[in-house]
Amino acid sequence: MSDDIYREIILDHYRNPRNKGKIDNADVVIHDSNPLCGDQIDIYLNVVEGQIKDIKFDGKGCAISQASASMLTEMVMDKPLTTAKDISKDDILENIGLTNLGPARIKCALLSLKVLKMGMVKYYTDKEPNTAEEMEKDSNLF
Amino acid sequence: MQSSELETNKIRKDFPILTRKINGKPFVYLDNASTTQKPLSVINKIVDYYSLYNSNIHRAVYDIAEEATNAYELTRKKVCKFINANSPQEIIFTRNATEAINLVSYSWGRQNIKKGDLIILSEQEHHSNIVPWQILAKEKNAEIKYLKIDETGNLNLNELEFYLNNHNNAKLISLCHMSNALGNIIPIKKIIDLAHTYNIPVFVDGAQSVPHLTTDVTSLDCDFLAFSAHKMLGPTGVGILYGKKKILEEMDPFLCGGDMIKEVHKENTFFNDLPYKFEAGTPNIADVIGFSSALDYLNEIGMDHIRNHEIELTKYAIEKMSELKQMKLYGDINLQNRGGIISFNLGDIHPHDLATILNEHAIAIRSGHHCAQVLMEKLDVSATSRISFYIYNTKEEINIFINALGEAIRLFQL
Ligand SMILES: Cc1ncc(COP(=O)(O)O)c(C=O)c1O
Numbered sequence: 256m257s258d259d260i261y262r263e264i265i266l267d268h269y270r271n272p273r274n275k276g277k278i279d280n281a282d283v284v285i286h287d288s289n290p291l292c293g294d295q296i297d298i299y300l301n302v303v304e305g306q307i308k309d310i311k312f313d314g315k316g317c318a319i320s321q322a323s324a325s326m327l328t329e330m331v332m333d334k335p336l337t338t339a340k341d342i343s344k345d346d347i348l349e350n351i352g353l354t355n356l357g358p359a360r361i362k363c364a365l366l367s368l369k370v371l372k373m374g375m376v377k378y379y380t381d382k383e384p385n386t387a388e389e390m391e392k393d394s395n396l397f
Numbered sequence: 398m399q400s401s402e403l404e405t406n407k408i409r410k411d412f413p414i415l416t417r418k419i420n421g422k423p424f425v426y427l428d429n430a431s432t433t434q435k436p437l438s439v440i441n442k443i444v445d446y447y448s449l450y451n452s453n454i455h456r457a458v459y460d461i462a463e464e465a466t467n468a469y470e471l472t473r474k475k476v477c478k479f480i481n482a483n484s485p486q487e488i489i490f491t492r493n494a495t496e497a498i499n500l501v502s503y504s505w506g507r508q509n510i511k512k513g514d515l516i517i518l519s520e521q522e523h524h525s526n527i528v529p530w531q532i533l534a535k536e537k538n539a540e541i542k543y544l545k546i547d548e549t550g551n552l553n554l555n556e557l558e559f560y561l562n563n564h565n566n567a568k569l570i571s572l573c574h575m576s577n578a579l580g581n582i583i584p585i586k587k588i589i590d591l592a593h594t595y596n597i598p599v600f601v602d603g604a605q606s607v608p609h610l611t612t613d614v615t616s617l618d619c620d621f622l623a624f625s626a627h628k629m630l631g632p633t634g635v636g637i638l639y640g641k642k643k644i645l646e647e648m649d650p651f652l653c654g655g656d657m658i659k660e661v662h663k664e665n666t667f668f669n670d671l672p673y674k675f676e677a678g679t680p681n682i683a684d685v686i687g688f689s690s691a692l693d694y695l696n697e698i699g700m701d702h703i704r705n706h707e708i709e710l711t712k713y714a715i716e717k718m719s720e721l722k723q724m725k726l727y728g729d730i731n732l733q734n735r736g737g738i739i740s741f742n743l744g745d746i747h748p749h750d751l752a753t754i755l756n757e758h759a760i761a762i763r764s765g766h767h768c769a770q771v772l773m774e775k776l777d778v779s780a781t782s783r784i785s786f787y788i789y790n791t792k793e794e795i796n797i798f799i800n801a802l803g804e805a806i807r808l809f810q811l
Binding site: 258260261266270293294295315316318319360363 | 745746747748749750753754757764765766779780805808809810
């Protein structure tokens, strides 16, 4: 099974993460960590008219958490911020090709999605508090 | 392969869990610093209590209550002997080492620590020997100093001496005798002697040392010692606080209620004598009784043999691990200065990924910050992988572990 997890594509995103770094003066910056593993993810977003114009992530942790963050940034770049609402746990697991992870490691894979959803809610909290509240309910992942 | 010290083939038969297969492979348990496995004698002792003489202690007069009380108190006597304390009155049962530390930070700390006082810890303490003191220090406006450790995990006694010379309000030193993250053993006797020349008490966090080294509180002369039964073949839910009788007598109670009182009136209460003053409410009777069988088991083998067995395994493992490319080992290389704990990192493989790969091989190791984030910051790593040994581990298991590391190297193309 390790052979299934640590495939070329995961190692590639782990060692050469896409969209890694910070955005100065980002519209949204959001951070979370996974207390069990100590994985950490920051997501930086620039949003123009509801579209994600730029996204970067920063963080440290295991190959699964870092590779899935890298892949997530590619998945949502130039998309409406609200798509974050519709991305499900299974979408992520399928996207990174890990559908049979144990419960402890699933948290690693989903950390970046959780942070992105938190970022979306944060962005809308000032602008449209009601929408933000709805989103928070909808996007309850864990 | 048995070690030259212990008959591991024979010992392993006493541990039912070691016959388990995981993913069809024999289970290799290398996370003993976290908790150890339990021999059948401990498991049976607990079953016997519940099957034959389950009753509350220190209260009723009927036969089985007396049996239970005697069995409970017998464990206290055995603990007293195991660490060579003066009297069973100096042995207090708590839930775990963490609660023992909290007991002292609460009772002794609130009576003795004042504004501007100094509490001395080190950078390699477990969170449970940091957080209770931090809370106390915040409450009292006291200060905490962390003795630095060098790259090999060793303390510098000159730094301690400097604090003691320059801070006449240093009030307590609290240190782990053996680090759970690196395995380093500190020169605790020297530290205690030095501290006592300044009349400063020393709290020893013995969670890692007591299970693996001979402990003699009388010759050490430490003021407090805390450890957990579950890290030395005993059940979970039992911790031990040793304290010098004179100090314990002067301390206020920690938790209050039944059992810790002599007389209760509407306006006031007379507290019970030691050790009961610190054991409020119905204790964990079954597991304390079970712990006595763990002590018997360790005594039967002998702590010196255990120590030598662990040195032998550690030496073997370090030799084999050092042959792997991109292996980074932490801690002192001198085996006399460390216990059977090895923290490491392999290339850029994150410890959690490594633990996942090893799990496929039915090998249980620990990965993460080991409740020692202050130390991890110091070492400038976010996590390490850790293996730790006990009496039932073998060189064969180390070989299995080394082969699995080879597999990880292949997967990650190191
Ligand atoms: C050095 C040290 N101190 C304290 C503790 C806390 O022990 P417990 O969790 O049993 O209270 C541990 C346990 O890992 C430890 O290794």
